[in-house]
Amino acid sequence: MDSLAATLPEKKRSLRALLATNFFLADVQTGLGPFLAAYLASAGWKPGRVGVALTAGGIVTLLLQTPAGLVVDQVRSRRALVVAACVVLAAGALLLSLSTSSWSVFTAQFLIGGTGPFLGPTLAAITMGLVGVNFFDRQFGRNQSFNSAGNVACALLIIAVSHRFGNRAIFMTAAALTIPTVVAVLSIRGGDIDEELARGAAAETKSGEQGGAEPKAASMLRTLFGDRILLTFCVAAFFFHFANAAMLPQLGELLSNGVKASAAPFMSACILVTQLAIMCSATTIGRFAAAHGRKRLLLLGFGVLPIRALLYTLTRNTEALIAVQLLDGVANAIFGVVSILVVADRTRGTGRFNLAQGALATAAGTGAALSTALGGALVQRYGYNISFSALGALAIVAFALLFFGVPETLRRDQVPSAP
Numbered sequence: 001m002d003s004l005a006a007t008l009p010e011k012k013r014s015l016r017a018l019l020a021t022n023f024f025l026a027d028v029q030t031g032l033g034p035f036l037a038a039y040l041a042s043a044g045w046k047p048g049r050v051g052v053a054l055t056a057g058g059i060v061t062l063l064l065q066t067p068a069g070l071v072v073d074q075v076r077s078r079r080a081l082v083v084a085a086c087v088v089l090a091a092g093a094l095l096l097s098l099s100t101s102s103w104s105v106f107t108a109q110f111l112i113g114g115t116g117p118f119l120g121p122t123l124a125a126i127t128m129g130l131v132g133v134n135f136f137d138r139q140f141g142r143n144q145s146f147n148s149a150g151n152v153a154c155a156l157l158i159i160a161v162s163h164r165f166g167n168r169a170i171f172m173t174a175a176a177l178t179i180p181t182v183v184a185v186l187s188i189r190g191g192d193i194d195e196e197l198a199r200g201a202a203a204e205t206k207s208g209e210q211g212g213a214e215p216k217a218a219s220m221l222r223t224l225f226g227d228r229i230l231l232t233f234c235v236a237a238f239f240f241h242f243a244n245a246a247m248l249p250q251l252g253e254l255l256s257n258g259v260k261a262s263a264a265p266f267m268s269a270c271i272l273v274t275q276l277a278i279m280c281s282a283t284t285i286g287r288f289a290a291a292h293g294r295k296r297l298l299l300l301g302f303g304v305l306p307i308r309a310l311l312y313t314l315t316r317n318t319e320a321l322i323a324v325q326l327l328d329g330v331a332n333a334i335f336g337v338v339s340i341l342v343v344a345d346r347t348r349g350t351g352r353f354n355l356a357q358g359a360l361a362t363a364a365g366t367g368a369a370l371s372t373a374l375g376g377a378l379v380q381r382y383g384y385n386i387s388f389s390a391l392g393a394l395a396i397v398a399f400a401l402l403f404f405g406v407p408e409t410l411r412r413d414q415v416p417s418a419p
Contacts, residue, residue, distance in 0.1 A: 010192075011131075011189075011192045013187065013189065014187075014192040015130065015131075016187075017184050017185070017187035017188045018123075018127060018143065019142060019143065019146045020146075020184035020187070021123065021184040021185045021188070022143045022144075022146040023146045023149055023150040023153075024150060024177060024181040025082075025086075025119060025123070025147070025150070025181050026146075026147045026150030026151045026154060036053070036054065036096070039100075039167040039170070039171075040053060042167055043100040044100075045100070049102075053105050053106060053109055054109075056106055056110070056113070057109035057110070057113035058113065058365075058369060059113070060109070060113030060114050061116050061117055062362065062365045062366065062369065064117040065358045065359075065361040065365060066355065066359050067117075067358065068121060068358050069354040069355040069356065069357050069358020070354070070355045071118065072118065072121045072122050072125050072199075072354035072358075073125075073199045073200075073351065073353070073354045074199075076195060078129075078193070078198060079126070079185050079186060079188060079190060081118060082119065082123070082126075082181075082185045083185060085118050086178040086181050086182050086185075087178070087182075088111050088114070089111070089112060089115050089174075089178060090174075090175040090178040092108040092109070092110075092111035093108070093171040093172070093174040094171070094172070095111070096108045096171045097168050097169075097170075097172045097175070117358065121354040121357040121361075122354075123143065124140065124340055124357060125199060125353065126188065126198060127140055127143060128197050128198050128353065129194045129195060129198030130188070130193055132197055133197070133344065133348060135290075137286045137289045137290035138283070138286045138287050140286055140340060140341065141289070141337050142283050142286065144278060144282035144283075144285075144286075144333065144336050144337050145278070145282040145283045147278075147282075148276070148278040148282065148333075152272060152275045152276060154177075155272060155275070157173065158170050158173070161173050196351075200344065200347045200350055200351055200352060200353025200354070224356070224359050229346060229406055229407065230342075230346040230347075230356060232401060232406055233339075233342055233402070233405075233406050234359060234360055234363040235405075236302070236398050236401035236406065237335075237339060237363050237364050237367070238364065238367040239394055239395070239397045239398035240302060240305065240335065240364070240395070240398040241363075241364040241367035241368040242367035242371045242374075242398075243305055243306075243309070243367075243371065243391045243392065243395035243397075243398060244305055244328075244331065244332075244368075244371065244391075244395070245367065245368035245369075245372055246371040246376070246387070246391060247308065247328070247388070248270060248328065250375055250379060250384060250388070251270060251312065251321060252270070254316070254321070254384055269322050270322055270325045270328075273325040273328075274325050274329040274332060275329070276329065277325075277326055277328075277329020278332055281330065281333045282333050282336070282337055285297060285333055285337045285338065286337055289337065289338055289341055289410070293408045293409075293410040294341055294342055294408060295406065295407065295409070297334050298338050298342075298402055298406075299402060300330070300334060301331045301332075301334030301335050302331070302335075302395070304327045304330055304331050305327075305331050305395035305398070305399075306393075306396050307327065308324055308327040308331070308392075309388045309389065309391050309392030309395060310388075310389075311324045311327075312384075312388045313384075313385045313388050313389060339360060340360075341409075341410075342406075342409050343356045343357055345409035345410060345411065346409060348411075371391070374390070374391075375391060378390055
């Protein structure tokens with residue numbers, strides 16, 4: 001382990017188990033979503049029905065994001081919540097592997113879509129409960145690195161499994177991977193998790209000691225709408241994902257127009273480039289955010305998005321387009337780590353950390369859903385360059401909201417004196 005385990009030696013085992021949980025859970029989630037469309041198409045589903053099935057799961061996820069955060073704030077055994085979510089994910093994956101009937105597919109999408117909103121906030125809450133406010137930045141960055149490493153490992157595993165056994169085996173593999181995920185999360189010792197810190201209800205001193213009496217949780221409305229800075233950040237996150245979500249699918253379409261036989265490998269390469277960039281940078285991002293603050297990193301992450309959109313309009317060279325995905329990795333690594341740190345900063349002592357996480361995920365999910373709809377319409381009517389330009393303009397709006405509306409959120413008493 002790194003110096004954090006040396007600082008918290010009594011929690012060394014739990015910190016290792018937390019990283020393993022992030023790694024294996026990435027495997028489970030990666031194996032369920034991205035390959036469903038191809039699986040259903042190979043089973044004879046028409047494109048329209050495939051779209052409806054994918055949309056159904058997305059709607060369930062979007063509707064549950066904020067309520068899931070509220071649940072995570074209230075439950076006392078968050079490890080059990082992760083285990084329950086893994087069981088439901090496995091059931092959905094097995095259902096998909098056994099049948100492609102409408103009943104099976106839509107039931108599976110409901111199960112899978114309903115579990116996703118609980119997993120991210122719960123693991124973030126467990127992390128906060130394990131390491132506290134002062135070390136949350138760097139540990140959450142490590143979590144994201146292991147999560148991306150899991151995505152890379154799963155992508156390679158799925159390529160091998162599907163090539164050898166067919167698409168149905170993808171979902172069986174995803175179900176099987178819930179087993180090491182459950183083992184990992186149960187290896188986190190419950191006594192190492194401070195339940196009040198896990199929901200953001202307790203503050204800490206520089207020494208890491210919990211300070212003051214347990215406060216009463218802030219009201220939901222005050223948490224979601226009473227903090228102008230947090231609300232502005234959620235709006236900025238909405239525009240960030242409104243601009244970002246459609247870019248990679250449109251890149252895939254662009255690649256397939258010219259080299260149809262190689263489109264899938266090129267898309268896999270794009271995804272792997274993004275995940276490798278996140279894997280290599282997330283830990284460093286967490287450490288930088290802990291030492292120097294959040295806003296400079298966020299401005300960098302938001303700032304590369306309009307540049308990426310512009311570069312997509314300047315070339316049709318496949319290798320160059322894949323290389324541009326490094327910017328996607330940078331943007332997503334920064335947003336994935338630092339956005340949760342901003343939420344933690346703004347909800348410190350309120351007891352609503354996970355509720356605010358859910359609200360942020362709702363804003364991001366809504367932006368992503370609108371992005372694919374807008375991008376598809378613009379491509380169909382005006383072509384790829386106009387669509388990328390419009391998405392780049394939305395990215396500039398996101399950057400402006402962040403620059404003018406969100407100040408630095410790191411408090412000086414959150415900076416630990418030594419790693």
